[in-house]
Amino acid sequence: MVTGGRWDGGLPRAAPDARRLLMVLLSTLNWAVYSVLGRGVIRDLGATRATAGAMNAGLLLLVPVLLVPQATAGLSTLSATGWSAVLFLGICCSGLGYLFWYRALERMDASKVGSLLYLEPLVTLAAGSLLLAEPIRAATVLGGVLLLAGVILVQRSR
Secondary structure, eight states: OSSSSOOOOSSSSSSSHHHHHHHHHHHHHHHHHHHHHHHHHHHHHHHHHHHHHHHHHHHHHHHHHHTTTHHHHGGOOOOOOHHHHHHIIIIIIIIIHHHHHHHHHHHOOHHHHHHGGGGGGHHHHHHHHHHHHHOOOOHHHHHHHHHHHHHHHHHHHO
């Protein structure tokens, strides 16, 4: 659990760690600034070129890490399934994820696009249920309904 202590299926059993809460808050703030400032870049370059630029910048930042032998030691032991997972994460989760995000920022206000991030837990819930047979509890359904209501309210505003 990111914001609290041990989890027993109900409420956290230990007080939240202030550092974890601060990291979540700063991450949210960082993404908000990134989205608002990114609109100008997207306006100038278009979503496809902005996505390519972001992916290339990420690759460039990783080059020094790739030069460290300990960082790349596990790559030679990856199975075909492991490489498939890496490619899926790179192409679908990062590449397509950023492309869809930038396309949405081209067409909508950053505040409305930002509210769409709250749908991610529902996608995770569905994937966990379908792929891992994780149970869906009443509290989770209630939380999902509240979450959807909030996203709908934001999307209908203005």
